[in-house]
Amino acid sequence: MSWVLDLSDITVRRGAKTILDGVDWKVAEGERWVVLGRNGAGKTTLVQIAAGRMHPTSGRATILDQELGKTDLFELRPRVGLASASLADRIPGSESVLDVVQTAAYGVTGRWREAYEDLDTERAHDLLKLFDVDQLADRTFGTLSEGERKRVQIARSLMTDPELLLLDEPGAGLDLGGREELVRAVSELASDPSSPVLVLVTHHVEEIPPGFTHVLLLKDGAVHGAGPLEEVLTSDNLSSAFGLSLVVAHGGGRWVARAAR
Numbered sequence: 001m002s003w004v005l006d007l008s009d010i011t012v013r014r015g016a017k018t019i020l021d022g023v024d025w026k027v028a029e030g031e032r033w034v035v036l037g038r039n040g041a042g043k044t045t046l047v048q049i050a051a052g053r054m055h056p057t058s059g060r061a062t063i064l065d066q067e068l069g070k071t072d073l074f075e076l077r078p079r080v081g082l083a084s085a086s087l088a089d090r091i092p093g094s095e096s097v098l099d100v101v102q103t104a105a106y107g108v109t110g111r112w113r114e115a116y117e118d119l120d121t122e123r124a125h126d127l128l129k130l131f132d133v134d135q136l137a138d139r140t141f142g143t144l145s146e147g148e149r150k151r152v153q154i155a156r157s158l159m160t161d162p163e164l165l166l167l168d169e170p171g172a173g174l175d176l177g178g179r180e181e182l183v184r185a186v187s188e189l190a191s192d193p194s195s196p197v198l199v200l201v202t203h204h205v206e207e208i209p210p211g212f213t214h215v216l217l218l219k220d221g222a223v224h225g226a227g228p229l230e231e232v233l234t235s236d237n238l239s240s241a242f243g244l245s246l247v248v249a250h251g252g253g254r255w256v257a258r259a260a261r
């Protein structure tokens with residue numbers, strides 16, 4: 001079988017700190033994964049490796065059949081969409097929303113002198129429509145609400161028509177309405193068979209969109225559980241991953257967790 005993502009014995013060390021410790025993770029075509037773990041568990045580091053933005057200290061990472069260290073990253077990166085806080089920080093506030101999305105075609109943030117094809121502009125508008133923010137196309141990014149920004153960033157991450165899409169904490173900082181809008185939009189993406197393979201990083205099981213199929217639980221840089229959501233996202237597994245006693249419930253395609261009494 002050919003994997004979209006095949007990470008084998010991945011370790012990342014920085015000084016004395018082991019951030020990821022022998023992580024094995026395989027993601028197949030058509031799957032939609034959520035990566036859960038408490039603060040500092042190593043989620044963002046793992047996503048950076050999966051996006052081809054960071055090399056592990058040891059281990060083998062194969063992304064879309066390209067092995068990190070043996071492949072041209074400039075060819076690989078457009079095939080992997082990434083929406084993350086660190087990328088959002090690099091988007092100039094004065095950039096128009098349309099350009100925030102269009103510039104992804106060139107792998108840059110901040111428009112300079114690139115000339116865009118009509119097709120690029122049409123695709124950017126279509127993606128903004130998909131996330132219900134096309135009416136904001138002429139606004140500057142800096143004037144958007146946090147929820148609007150998150151949806152524009154996901155639209156941007158789809159601009160190159162990636163085969164793998166990584167969403168690193170898209171729900172962070174959103175109010176209830178913003179979170180529900182985002183869950184709805186990502187759920188629509190998840191239910192479309194032509195969508196890329198999806199990986200969503202979150203701290204909150206309430207943010208898992210209907211249509212997601214698998215979960216990777218990370219604890220202290222190691223895999224604490226991985227597999228189909230219904231099998232792995234149990235009260236016991238979540239409690240030990242987060243280090244407190246939790247009760248997990250599932251209904252209507254959504255998940256909730258609360259502290260056990």
Ligand SMILES: Nc1ncnc2c1ncn2[C@@H]1O[C@H](COP(=O)(O)OP(=O)(O)OP(=O)(O)O)[C@@H](O)[C@H]1O
Pocket residue numbers: 014015017019037038039040041042043044045046203
């Ligand atoms: N360059 C570095 N040097 C030392 N420690 C680092 C470095 N980068 C990350 N870390 C540490 O590695 C751990 C994992 O970081 P990472 O950002 O991957 O976790 P995370 O699960 O995404 O956390 P959060 O949920 O808080 O965003 C954290 O304790 C962090 O402080």
